[in-house]
Amino acid sequence: MKIGIDIGGSHIGIGVVDNNGEIIIKTEKFLIEKNNIRNILEEFITENVMQFALMYDIESIGIAVPGTIRNNNIDKAVNLNIENYNLATILEKILKIKVKLKNDAKCAALAEYKYGELKEYKNSLFLCIGTGIGGAVIYDGQLLEAEEVPGYEFSHMIIQKDGELCNCGKRGCFETYASLKRFKQKISERFELNTLSGKEIRKFIQENSENQILKKMIKEYIEYLSIGISNIINIFEPEAICLGGSFAEYENIFYNPLKQAILQGNLLFNPRHDIIIKLAKLKNDAGIIGATLI
Numbered sequence: 001m002k003i004g005i006d007i008g009g010s011h012i013g014i015g016v017v018d019n020n021g022e023i024i025i026k027t028e029k030f031l032i033e034k035n036n037i038r039n040i041l042e043e044f045i046t047e048n049v050m051q052f053a054l055m056y057d058i059e060s061i062g063i064a065v066p067g068t069i070r071n072n073n074i075d076k077a078v079n080l081n082i083e084n085y086n087l088a089t090i091l092e093k094i095l096k097i098k099v100k101l102k103n104d105a106k107c108a109a110l111a112e113y114k115y116g117e118l119k120e121y122k123n124s125l126f127l128c129i130g131t132g133i134g135g136a137v138i139y140d141g142q143l144l145e146a147e148e149v150p151g152y153e154f155s156h157m158i159i160q161k162d163g164e165l166c167n168c169g170k171r172g173c174f175e176t177y178a179s180l181k182r183f184k185q186k187i188s189e190r191f192e193l194n195t196l197s198g199k200e201i202r203k204f205i206q207e208n209s210e211n212q213i214l215k216k217m218i219k220e221y222i223e224y225l226s227i228g229i230s231n232i233i234n235i236f237e238p239e240a241i242c243l244g245g246s247f248a249e250y251e252n253i254f255y256n257p258l259k260q261a262i263l264q265g266n267l268l269f270n271p272r273h274d275i276i277i278k279l280a281k282l283k284n285d286a287g288i289i290g291a292t293l294i
C-alpha cells in the first residue's frame with residue numbers, strides 16, 4: 001500500500017491507495033487559514049499518516065503539490081504563498097517512510113493516463129483548472145518533464161501584454177484570466193453575491209441564464225480559456241485533452257461553448273473538425289492516486 005497526498009490551493013486530501021489505484025480510505029481538510037500553512041500541513045499529514053500506518057503496511061508516500069518541485073523540495077507554490085520548503089525531509093524524519101513530491105497537475109495527469117480518461121491516448125494534454133491552472137503533457141506514453149525544474153508551466157504563459165498581476169509576480173498570465181477562482185471572484189463581485197462557493201455560483205448562473213451581463217462574462221471567460229488552450233494545442237497537437245479540477249463540475253455551463261470556441265475561433269494553426277476533450281474521470285481523487293505513481 002502507498003499513501004497519496006494531494007495538497008490543493010484550498011484543500012488537502014490524504015488516502016491509502018492499493019496496487020490497482022483504488023483509494024481504500026481517505027481523509028480531507030480545507031485550507032482556509034493560510035498564515036501558518038507549513039505547520040497546518042505538517043501536523044495534518046503526520047497525524048493521519050501515523051494513523052493509517054497502524055492499519056496498513058505503507059511502502060512510501062507521494063505528495064502532489066500545487067507548485068514547482070526542485071530536488072524533491074518545494075521551490076515555490078505561489079497560490080499557497082510557500083517558497084523553498086523542505087516538506088519531504090521534515091516528514092521523512094518524523095515518519096521514517098520515503099516521501100516523494102511532484103507537481104499536482106503532473107500527478108493527476110499520470111493518474112488519468114494510467115486509470116482514467118487518457119488511458120487510450122499516447123499523446124495527450126491534461127489541465128487542472130481550479131484555484132490556478134496546472135498542466136501536464138503526456139508524449140509517446142511518457143510524462144514530459146524538463147531536466148532541473150519540471151517545466152510546462154502553461155498557467156504562467158503570458159496571454160495579455162501588461163495584463164493583470166499574477167501571484168507569480170508576472171503580468172498577464174493565463175491563470176490570472178482563466179482560473180476558476182478568478183471567474184468565481186469576478187461573478188461574485190459584479191453581482192454582489194458575497195460567496196466563492198462553486199455550488200452557489202453555479203446556482204446563480206442557472207437561475208440567471210438570460211442575464212446579458214452574466215452571459216457576456218461567461219463568454220469572455222471562455223474566450224480567455226480557449227486562447228490559452230489553443231496555444232498549447234498548437235505546440236503539442238495532442239490526440240486528446242483532459243480537463244480536471246473543479247472545472248469538471250461546470251460541464252453544463254462551459255463544456256460545449258469551450259469546445260466550439262476552440263474549434264471555431266480562428267485560434268488553431270492546424271484547423272480541426274473535432275477535438276477530443278474529456279472531463280477528468282478521477283475528479284478530486286486524481287491527485288491522491290497520481291501521487292502514488294511518482
Ligand SMILES: [Zn+2]
Pocket residue numbers: 155156166167168169170173
Ligand atoms: Zn503567473
